[in-house]
Amino acid sequence: MKLSREEVLHIARLARLGLTEAEVNKLREQLSNLLENFEILQQVDTSSTPPTAHSIALQNIVKDDEVAPSLPQDQILANAPRRDGECFRVKAVLE
Amino acid sequence: MITNQLTIHEAHKLLVSRQLSSVELTRACLERIRQVEPKVHALVTITEELALSQAQKADELIAAGDNNTLTGIPVLIKDNMCTKGIRTTCSSRMLENFVPPYDATVVEKLNECGPVVLGKTNMDEFAMGSSTEHSALFTTHNPWDLSRVPGGSSGGSAAAVAASETIYALGSDTGGSIRQPAGFCSVTGLKPTYGRVSRYGLVAFASSLDQIGPITQDVADCALVLNAIAGYDSRDSTSVPEPTPDYTRCLTTDLNGLRIGVPGEYFVEGMQTEVEMAIRAAISKLEELGARVEWEASLPHTRYALAAYYIIAPSEASANLARYDGVKYGFSYQDTNSMWEAMEKTRQYGFGAEVKRRIMLGTHALSAGYYDAWYVKAQKVRTIIRQEFDQAFDKFDALITPTSPTVPFKIGEKIDDPLQMYLSDVCTLPINIAGLPAISIPAGFADGLPIGMQIIGKPFSEETILKIAHAYQQATDWHKRRPEI
Numbered sequence: 001m002k003l004s005r006e007e008v009l010h011i012a013r014l015a016r017l018g019l020t021e022a023e024v025n026k027l028r029e030q031l032s033n034l035l036e037n038f039e040i041l042q043q044v045d046t047s048s049t050p051p052t053a054h055s056i057a058l059q060n061i062v063k064d065d066e067v068a069p070s071l072p073q074d075q076i077l078a079n080a081p082r083r084d085g086e087c088f089r090v091k092a093v094l095e
Numbered sequence: 096m097i098t099n100q101l102t103i104h105e106a107h108k109l110l111v112s113r114q115l116s117s118v119e120l121t122r123a124c125l126e127r128i129r130q131v132e133p134k135v136h137a138l139v140t141i142t143e144e145l146a147l148s149q150a151q152k153a154d155e156l157i158a159a160g161d162n163n164t165l166t167g168i169p170v171l172i173k174d175n176m177c178t179k180g181i182r183t184t185c186s187s188r189m190l191e192n193f194v195p196p197y198d199a200t201v202v203e204k205l206n207e208c209g210p211v212v213l214g215k216t217n218m219d220e221f222a223m224g225s226s227t228e229h230s231a232l233f234t235t236h237n238p239w240d241l242s243r244v245p246g247g248s249s250g251g252s253a254a255a256v257a258a259s260e261t262i263y264a265l266g267s268d269t270g271g272s273i274r275q276p277a278g279f280c281s282v283t284g285l286k287p288t289y290g291r292v293s294r295y296g297l298v299a300f301a302s303s304l305d306q307i308g309p310i311t312q313d314v315a316d317c318a319l320v321l322n323a324i325a326g327y328d329s330r331d332s333t334s335v336p337e338p339t340p341d342y343t344r345c346l347t348t349d350l351n352g353l354r355i356g357v358p359g360e361y362f363v364e365g366m367q368t369e370v371e372m373a374i375r376a377a378i379s380k381l382e383e384l385g386a387r388v389e390w391e392a393s394l395p396h397t398r399y400a401l402a403a404y405y406i407i408a409p410s411e412a413s414a415n416l417a418r419y420d421g422v423k424y425g426f427s428y429q430d431t432n433s434m435w436e437a438m439e440k441t442r443q444y445g446f447g448a449e450v451k452r453r454i455m456l457g458t459h460a461l462s463a464g465y466y467d468a469w470y471v472k473a474q475k476v477r478t479i480i481r482q483e484f485d486q487a488f489d490k491f492d493a494l495i496t497p498t499s500p501t502v503p504f505k506i507g508e509k510i511d512d513p514l515q516m517y518l519s520d521v522c523t524l525p526i527n528i529a530g531l532p533a534i535s536i537p538a539g540f541a542d543g544l545p546i547g548m549q550i551i552g553k554p555f556s557e558e559t560i561l562k563i564a565h566a567y568q569q570a571t572d573w574h575k576r577r578p579e580i
Contacts, residue, residue: 008455015433015458016411016420017451018443026541027455030513034456037514038244038402038469044476049135051474054303054333055530056290075196081427090422091434 002032098578099123099259104315106262107164110157117157117167120151120262121211128213128260129337131580137235137245137255138333139174140182141214148513153209164319166209173252174215175222176307177296177559178202181212185298186230187220189425189445196483199296200331201265201307201324208323215263216251220447221416222272224248225519228510229449235280236506238578239545241285243503246276246519252310253280258580263311267297270404271499271523274535277310278498278547281537283564283574284310286319288554289530290335293328294320301411302305302333304404304527313574314536314565318342321557337555348566351385354491355563356392361496361522369541374497375550377538377567381495392491394483399476400525405517406460406473407528412450413457419445452513481529487551493563495520498535498547522549532557536564537573 008028012019019027031038083087098120101109109115125143132138146169159258161190165326172178175185177195178201185188198206205212219229227250235250238258239242245254249266253276256264277284285308292307299305325339337376339423357378362371382388421427421441429439446454460469487494495565499519509516528531531551548567552560568574 003459004565011455012460014476015454016438016442017446017454018439018450020443023448023451027452029188030452031455031459034405034514035459038406039471041399041402041406041469041476044396044399044472044479046475046479048474051471052478054289055473055481055528056288056333056335057245058290058333058335063329064411071196078196079193079424081421081425082429087151088422091432091437093434095541 001036003028097259099127099273101262102312103168103319106168108489110167111162117150117153118147119210120167121146121169122260124213130257131260134241134580135236135238135260136233136253136261137216137230137251137258138171139184139186139217139251141211142181144431146211146213149209150485151209151213151385154580156209158463161574163208165323167204167211168212169211169262170205170218171213171252171255171261172202173218173249173264173266175218175267175298176202176265177298178215181215183215183298183458184232185221186218186232187445187447187450188231189419191426193424200293200328202296204324204547206286216249216255216264218251219248220450221298222248222267222269223412223449223453225271225275225516226509228252228506229447231447234506237503238580239281239543240503242505244279244506244545246279246503248272249354250276253277253282256284256312257280257578259577263309263316265307266310267305267307269300269528270408271520271525272535273308273310274547274549275499275520277535279503279545281545281573281576282310282311283317283534283536285321286326286413286526286532287321287557287559288532290333291532291555291557292324292329293334295328295330299415301408302415303411304408312525312570313563315343315346316560317534318346322409342557342561345562347562348564348569349385350381350566353386353563355381355386355388356487356491356494357388358392358397358487358494358496359396360394360397363500363521365518366497366500367502367541370497370501370546374495374548378495378498380570381563381567384570386563389491392487392494394487396476396479396483397525400480400528401517401521403473403476403480404524404528405456406469407477409453409457410460411457413454413461414540415416416450416454461522465487477528480525484529484531489519492559494551496524496549496551498549502544502546526551530554532560534560534564535568539573
C-alpha cells in the first residue's frame with residue numbers, strides 16, 4: 001500500500017519535521033517501499049504472544065531520596081541558542 | 096617496535112617496566128593521526144593538548160605505582176558519548192557545537208584509570224547507518240581499501256583502531272554498530288549484554304537496544320576494557336544490578352565440552368561465497384580446538400528480525416529525537432517569529448536524510464491507527480525471536496554466524512537504497528532485539544578485504560564468547576594483520 005502525499009505530510013506534522021517538496025516525494029517512495037517489505041511481519045502468528053519492550057525484565061527500580069547537587073545554572077545555559085539572563089529564550093507560544 | 100601498533104596488554108607491560116613512557120606512546124599515536132587522517136578521516140575532534148597532559152599525569156601515576164592496566168593508554172571515543180568540555184557532535188549539524196556539561200558514565204569510569212583521550216570519532220549521524228556515509232560531517236574511509244566504507248555506525252572508531260591511530264576505542268551498538276565496522280576493518284568489537292554497561296551520557300538512539308562496548312586489536316584487550324566500563328549505574332535505570340567478573344580470567348584456550356551452534360538462517364541469500372567459506376573454515380578451527388559443533392542449528396524466525404528491528408528502532412528514535420527543538424541546546428533556526436515554524440525548520444536543517452527517514456518511519460509506526468499493526472506487532476515478533484534464542488541456548492553455549500553477509504562495500508554503492516543498506520546489518524540486529532552479548536573477530540580476507548566472525552552468547556555470558564574468541568585468536572593470526580596505509 002503506497003502512502004499518500006497527505007499521509008506523508010501528516011506524519012511530518014506529528015514529528016514537527018519541516019520537509020521540502022523534493023523530500024516529501026522521496027520519502028513517499030522510500031517509506032512506502034520499506035513498509036511494503038515490512039508487511040512480512042503480518043505472516044507471524046502472534047495471537048498468544050505478549051509484546052516485549054525491553055530484553056531484560058527489570059521492574060520497579062527505586063532509589064533512596066538523597067540530596068545531590070544539580071549541575072550549575074551557568075553550565076546548563078551555556079549551550080542555549082538564545083538566553084535571557086537566567087532563562088532560555090523561546091519564541092512566543094501564544095500569538 | 097612500532098609503538099602505536101601495540102595492544103593494551105603489550106603497552107602496559109612496557110609502561111610499568113619503564114621501557115616506554117605514556118608521553119612517547121601518545122606522541123606516536125598523534126604522529127600516526129597526522130600521517131593517515133588525510134586519507135582515513137576517522138576523527139571529528141583531536142584533543143592533542145589534553146592527551147599530552149593526561150599522558151604526563153599517567154607517567155607520574157605509573158612512577159608512583161598508582162596505576163591499572165589502562166593507565167597511560169591512548170583511547171578514542173565515539174562522538175555520541177558525552178565528554179565534559181569536549182564537543183560531542185553525534186556527527187550531526189544538530190549538535191555540531193554542543194559541549195556537554197558532564198561526562199558519560201563510561202568516560203567517568205575511564206577517567207578513573209588515568210586514560211589518554213586522543214579525541215572523538217566519526218559515525219553515522221545519531222548512530223543511524225552502516226557505513227559512516229550518513230555522517231553530516233564527512234565519510235570515513237576503510238584503511239584496507241580507501242574506496243570502501245569502514246562500516247558503521249562506529250566506523251570512525253573501527254577505522255582508527257585498524258589504522259593504528261589509537262591503541263583502542265569505544266563504540267556503541269544498536270543493531271550492529273560495533274560489530275559490523277569491527278568486521279569490515281578486521282578488528283575486535285564486543286557488544287555486551289543489554290544492561291551490562293551504563294548508557295548514562297550516551298546520546299540516545301533506540302533506548303531498548305543501545306549498548307556501549309570496546310573496539311580493540313584483540314580479545315585480551317577487549318576483556319581489559321570491559322573490566323573498566325562494565326557495572327551497575329544508578330543513573331541508568333536499565334543497568335543491571337549484578338556484580339561483574341574479572342573478564343581476563345576466562346581467557347583460556349581450552350574449548351573442550353563447549354557446544355557451538357551454527358544457525359543456517361544466517362547464511363542468507365545474497366551472502367558472498369568467500370564470506371561463507373571463511374566462516375565455515377573458522378568454525379572448523381574451533382572444532383579442532385575441542386568445541387562440539389552442531390552445523391544444522393536453526394532459528395526459523397530470523398527472517399522477520401530485520402522488519403521488527405526497523406519498526407522498533409525508528410519508533411524509539413522518533414521519541415528520543417523529539418528533544419531536538421532548538422530551545423535548550425543544539426542547532427536553532429531563528430529566522431521566524433513562529434514557535435512551530437522555528438521548531439520545524441530547526442529539525443529540517445539540523446537533521447540529515449537518514450535521521451529524517453527514521454523519524455518519519457517511527458512516527459508513522461507509533462501513530463494513531465497504526466500503533467497496533469506496526470509497533471505492537473513488531474514487539475510481539477521480538478518476543479518470539481528472543482524465545483527462539485533462549486531455546487537455542489538450552490542446547491548451545493554459543494552461536495556462530497558471519498558478522499555481515501559481505502566484505503566492505505564501495506563508498507556510494509548503497510547510499511540511495513535504504514533497504515540494501517539495512518541488509519548489511521541482517522546478521523547483527525537480531526542480537527540487539529534479544530539483548531544478547533556478541534563479539535566480532537577477524538576471520539579471514541577475500542581479495543584483501545576483511546571478513547568478520549560473530550560469536551553470540553546467552554545473556555551475561557560475555558566470558559564464554561570471550562573465551563571462544565580468544566582461543567581462536569591464539570590459534571590464528573588474522574587479527575595481527577594490518578592494512579598498508
